[in-house]
């Protein structure tokens with residue numbers, strides 16, 4: 323039986339931007355990666371891991387495929403900590419929509435306000451299907467690719483076993499700095515009005531919270547992921563999640579980060595959010611730059 327993971331961003335910005343855990347990280351640059359074999363036309367192109375559909379007049383699908391390969395390579399290096407990542411057996415389908423009507427028809431109810439949506443089957447890698455739908459924003463930029471592709475890569479690396487707070491928290495770090503700042507504002511608002519989650523409550527969620535707590539959920543998930551990743555390498559955060567699945571959060575926190583208890587995690591995080599965080603660069607790419 324096939325199980326489908328569908329993740330729809332509330333809004334999205336940033337292509338292509340680094341998962342800027344360390345301030346020294348820059349955005350993935352096309353010239354930093356191996357040239358990819360890309361075939362096709364302006365509207366439909368294939369690279370080793372992607373099949374890209376662009377509506378006429380949108381952008382060059384071949385250049386978009388290269389951007390996707392760059393992001394993919396960057397994300398595997400960032401989160402798996404190695405460069406010998408595997409090639410997908412079937413290409414991830416990237417569909418760039420002309421308008422919200424076609425986008426909403428493709429992604430369903432979450433398509434009313436979002437700019438990106440991910441659909442992944444949880445079959446074994448050989449049979450896994452991956453699809454990302456994207457919508458350009460009012461400025462003509464494709465802004466959600468890094469966020470949505472983070473979900474796709476993480477589903478592979480973690481074999482689908484990724485708690486929601488970590489899944490969204492990691493993906494939010496691939497968004498541009500202005501969107502990250504909005505999530506941080508949401509978190510600060512929730513903290514001011516005692517509407518934030520306790521860390522133990524956040525990581526125990528097995529689904530999205532009620533609508534009134536969604537802003538706090540996104541803001542706090544990004545913040546907690548950022549704090550833990552800064553205590554080591556990003557790939558160690560995924561090792562922590564794998565260990566948590568085996569031995570529970572408390573023991574995994576102690577083993578990976580030397581954090582003795584949930585109470586200490588809460589204290590460390592409260593201290594983290596009380597300090598101003600460095601801003602991150604914006605690296606959105608306008609569609610007309612890919613023509």
Ligand SMILES: [Zn+2]
Nearest residue numbers: 329331490493
């Ligand atoms: Zn997401």
